[in-house]
């Protein structure tokens with residue numbers, strides 16, 4: 402059975418939820434996924450012991466979690482030798498207009514350039530607005546950002562924009578590359 406490391410960074414939980422769905426797809430396809438939150442990686446994590454690696458991160462204030470970039474930089478050579486894939490979660494990717502979505506792709510490319518990683522697959526995927534989980538300041542800031550982008554501003558509820566079909570297709574495509 403092939404073991405796949407699904408390592409992610411998540412600040413409000415949506416990337417964690419997406420990583421779980423990726424894990425479910427891999428599991429259904431007969432692989433053994435192991436999920437880890439990179440903010441608290443287990444000691445002695447041996448990336449080289451896995452048959453493939455999927456990394457996920459979300460965008461906040463124009464960049465992905467620094468601890469995810471650090472993980473990728475630290476394990477770049479191993480990642481570049483194995484089947485690997487990266488998914489980037491953001492609100493920019495939720496935009497209906499492809500031109501408005503372009504910055505999400507640019508930030509993903511910048512992350513790869515900066516870390517020196519060349520994954521086999523990449524995905525920019527829409528995240529969520531979780532007003533109920535933000536503190537007062539964050540809620541205010543996100544409401545303003547959403548308002549400027551003609552997005553959802555009713556802070557009495559949360560919004561999930563993730564396209565689960567897209568996530569499952571990404572995980573299935575990766576799974577097909579594993580022997």
Ligand SMILES: Cc1cc2nc3c(=O)[nH]c(=O)nc-3n(C[C@H](O)[C@H](O)[C@H](O)COP(=O)(O)O)c2cc1C
Nearest residue numbers: 411412413414415416459462463491492493528529
């Ligand atoms: C404080 C804050 C800043 C954010 N900044 C950006 C941003 O610069 N660009 C963007 O596309 N999305 C931005 N987002 C949206 C997040 O990427 C989105 O909510 C995502 O689902 C977060 O994933 P996570 O819950 O795994 O951290 C921001 C969200 C918050 C709360």
